[in-house]
Amino acid sequence: MSDISGDVSVPEVGMSDEDFAHRPTVLREGTFEGKVVLVSGGGSGIGRATAILLGRLGARLVLCGRDPGKLESAAACLTRLGADVSTHPMSIRSPDAVEALFAEVVDRHGGIDVLVNNAGGQFAQATIDIKPKGWNAVVDTNLNGTFYMMQAGARHWREVARPGCIVNVVAAIWRGMPQVAHTCAARAGVVFLSKTVATEWAPLNIRVNCVAPGTIRTEGFGNYPREALASFSQANPMLRTGSAWDIAEAIAYLGSDAAGFITGETLNVDGGSQNWGDPWFLGRPEYFELNYAEARLPTHLKEQAR
Ligand SMILES: CCC/C=C/C(=O)SCCNC(=O)CCNC(=O)[C@H](O)C(C)(C)COP(=O)([O-])OP(=O)([O-])OC[C@H]1O[C@@H](n2cnc3c(N)ncnc32)[C@H](O)[C@@H]1OP(=O)([O-])[O-]
Numbered sequence: 001m002s003d004i005s006g007d008v009s010v011p012e013v014g015m016s017d018e019d020f021a022h023r024p025t026v027l028r029e030g031t032f033e034g035k036v037v038l039v040s041g042g043g044s045g046i047g048r049a050t051a052i053l054l055g056r057l058g059a060r061l062v063l064c065g066r067d068p069g070k071l072e073s074a075a076a077c078l079t080r081l082g083a084d085v086s087t088h089p090m091s092i093r094s095p096d097a098v099e100a101l102f103a104e105v106v107d108r109h110g111g112i113d114v115l116v117n118n119a120g121g122q123f124a125q126a127t128i129d130i131k132p133k134g135w136n137a138v139v140d141t142n143l144n145g146t147f148y149m150m151q152a153g154a155r156h157w158r159e160v161a162r163p164g165c166i167v168n169v170v171a172a173i174w175r176g177m178p179q180v181a182h183t184c185a186a187r188a189g190v191v192f193l194s195k196t197v198a199t200e201w202a203p204l205n206i207r208v209n210c211v212a213p214g215t216i217r218t219e220g221f222g223n224y225p226r227e228a229l230a231s232f233s234q235a236n237p238m239l240r241t242g243s244a245w246d247i248a249e250a251i252a253y254l255g256s257d258a259a260g261f262i263t264g265e266t267l268n269v270d271g272g273s274q275n276w277g278d279p280w281f282l283g284r285p286e287y288f289e290l291n292y293a294e295a296r297l298p299t300h301l302k303e304q305a306r
Pocket residue numbers: 120121122123124125131133134135137138141171172213214215216220221223279
């Protein structure tokens with residue numbers, strides 16, 4: 001691929017398009033040669049890093065998301081790198097828009113080989129205060145939207161009798177996710193939906209896997225207050241956040257033939273947060289401050305704790 005030049009002022013926290021264009025990867029050049037890869041939410045953050053990595057590895061890229069400006073900016077970068085890319089503004093929450101997207105992509109590229117369901121997100125709120133509309137918005141995006149995309153992919157592959165591969169970006173949900181319960185519930189749904197269809201769709205030669213990111217510094221962090229960001233780097237025993245590149249490489253691996261015997265799996269890329277860590281999306285409530293917890297102990301236990 002050619003060198004990147006021109007506008008690289010990308011809204012990536014910590015890593016730029018330039019970094020993604022040059023960062024070494026263990027994956028062999030040409031790994032995705034001749035493959036068409038659809039990346040939802042490909043205009044920013046993890047999706048954008050994934051598109052750049054897959055483009056470097058030879059993929060033809062299809063990017064979708066709601067904001068045409070973000071998609072155009074990512075496409076301009078990929079074009080500078082020499083990749084073939086098309087952009088499709090739409091919302092994964094609309095089954096009609098998903099159907100139209102697949103029709104457009106098949107028309108333009110002749111088919112799809114790998115589907116990366118990365119689009120998603122949430123807002124932080126105490127569960128007790130979440131309104132039905134907010135709950136539904138998050139579940140609709142992360143669970144329903146991902147399902148529409150997965151089903152459209154499977155129907156496409158069944159129709160053309162071609163192997164398929166799905167990689168869903170979920171989250172490190174294993175110890176619950178206080179202050180983002182809606183997304184935790186939706187991602188848990190995607191994990192078990194994926195395990196289910198990994199079996200149902202095996203006869204169609206379709207592999208289905210998930211990548212579960214821990215706290216990954218992207219522009220998505222802009223949705224959370226300063227107190228939350230402070231806890232994000234304490235969310236795993238490595239005491240740091242990951243990069244979009246860490247996730248992109250995991251997606252590329254599961255999407256490649258190197259993972260040809262893996263299906264129904266979830267790969268955690270979380271710095272070990274499933275074992276230890278403490279992310280709070282609005283900041284840690286006083287109740288959970290260690291000194292405060294000690295202060296609440298009955299006297300005899302307080303003495304034992306010292
Ligand atoms: C584990 C590590 C960390 C993870 C990090 C990441 O994932 S980074 C990646 C992060 N990237 C992202 O998260 C980006 C993607 N996120 C999004 O696009 C939105 O958060 C979305 C998922 C709600 C979808 O949006 P949409 O356009 O469909 O929704 P809308 O705006 O029309 O709102 C619908 C309803 O939701 C409610 N409500 C919404 N916001 C708030 C709030 N702040 N407060 C309270 N409530 C809120 C409200 O009820 C509202 O209705 P109302 O009362 O206004 O009539």
